[in-house]
Amino acid sequence: MSVCDGCGNPSDRMFTVQTYDDRVFVFDSVERAAPLVAPSCAEGACITLSHGIEIGDAIFCCYGCARRSGLQALPNNVSNVAG
Numbered sequence: 001m002s003v004c005d006g007c008g009n010p011s012d013r014m015f016t017v018q019t020y021d022d023r024v025f026v027f028d029s030v031e032r033a034a035p036l037v038a039p040s041c042a043e044g045a046c047i048t049l050s051h052g053i054e055i056g057d058a059i060f061c062c063y064g065c066a067r068r069s070g071l072q073a074l075p076n077n078v079s080n081v082a083g
C-alpha cells in the first residue's frame, strides 16, 4: 500500500507519474495529480492541462490567458499551440 502524494490517502490502487525532469509521484486520482505535475499558467492560478501555449519561457493554458497577459497578437515564435 502506498500513500498519495497529492492528498496523503493510503491506497493499493495507485498510479505513478514520472515528469520530464525525472520527479516521480504516486497518486490515487488524476484530480490530485494535476496540481503537482501540470505546469502553472503564466497568467494566474490556472493549471495547464492540455498542451498549452509556449511563448518564450512562459506557458499559458489557453489563448484567453495569453491575451490577458498583454499579448494582442501571438508572435511568430509560438512553439506549441493546442487546445
Ligand SMILES: [Zn+2]
Binding pocket: 004, 005, 006, 007, 008, 009, 027, 028, 029, 032
Ligand atoms: Zn489522493
Ligand SMILES: [Zn+2]
Binding pocket: 041, 042, 043, 044, 046, 047, 060, 061, 062, 065
Ligand atoms: Zn491560464
